[in-house]
Amino acid sequence: MTDPVAPPTDLPLYSPARVRELLARHGLKPTKSLGQNFLIDGNILRAIAEAGGAAPGVPVLEVGPGLGVLTREVATRGARVTALEKDERLRPVLAETLAGQGVEVVWGDALDFDYSTLPPGTRVIANLPYYITGVLLSRFMGAPNVLSATVLVQKEVGQRLAAHPGEDNYGFLSALAALHGRVRHVRDVPKGAFFPAPDVTSSVIRLDFDRERPAPEPAFLTFVEAALHHRRKTLRNNLRLAGYPAPGIDAALEAAGLRPDVRAEDVPLDMLRAAATALGVVR
Incomplete structure (x- = not known):
């Protein structure tokens, strides 16, 4: 009988082996429904941590630590680091x-977490589950103590x-990001x-996220979402579909x-705000 092969603990945690x-040792398989795709590239890990501002004393939130590869970096x-993990099998x-x-490590669903409880100056650094990326990004934007989010997302997102x-590619997610701050592409990551x-x-x-800027009013966000709901349609048609009266829309477009x-996707945010003001959505 041969002795069992010792686990390769001398290898980096991110190595495929x-x-x-x-x-294998914990009897686990990645769960597709939870978006579990584990990073196995040390250069990418270091680039994410560096770009995210990981440094001594900085409060960092990670969503979906998985095996703890990025967490450890x-x-x-x-x-x-505070890490939110839903999959209890990973304990x-x-x-x-x-x-x-x-x-x-906080065990539970990231969609149920109260992001307002995070300490001031928090930076999000995470390989986000792709199926809830948009929802999570909106939660980070709305959390006043979160200064930045450096995240792995689908390239199209x-x-x-x-x-x-x-x-x-302009749409509501683009507008939402611009209303809260600025976006920088760090690098693409191969499969x-x-x-x-x-x-x-x-x-x-x-x-x-620009926390010196007043947060956009919920009514304006609802208006922008309606305006961009069908990006290829005209702004006039989108607003009519959202229930605004046609005469009011025509007057608002003229005032703005x-x-x-004009197609919705071609309208800058300041002109959308002018139209929303003319319609009485915001002051």
Whole structure:
């Protein structure tokens, strides 16, 4: 009878062999429904931590730590990390991989977490579950103590976040990001940087939130979402579909200096606000 092969603990946590060994030893398989694609590229990990501002004493929030690969990279830089994890099967894995790192793991659904409780100056650094990316980003934007979010997202989502009016990828997510701050594309990430490999290319995006700027009014956000609901339609038609009266829309477009046939995706945010003001949505 041969002796069992010792686990490759001398390998970096992000190495494919170490990841496979951890999963096998704990009897786990990545769950597609939870968006579990684990990073196995050290250069990408270091780039995310660096771009996210992980540094001694900085409060960092991570959503979906998985096996703790990115978590450990951020924690070893001295950041004070809080990690939100939904998958209870990962308890023994994270107890092992994050031992001695001072990371606080909060078990539960990220959609149920109260982001207003985060300490001032928090920076989000995370490989977000792709299926709830938009919802989570809106939660970060609305949390006053979150200064930035450096996140791995689908490449097309990154393109939408960074798009400007008149560009093909511009939509409500683009407008939402612009209303709260600015977006920077850090780098693209190939499928092979993950285990298992996802079906799409990813991007690292950093969003910086301008907390000196007044938060956009909920009524204006609702108006912008309605205006951009069908990006290829005219703004006039979108507003009519949202229930605004046609005479009021026509008057508002004229007051804002917009053509009656202007497409929603071509309208800058300041002109949308002018139209919303003329319609009485905001003051």
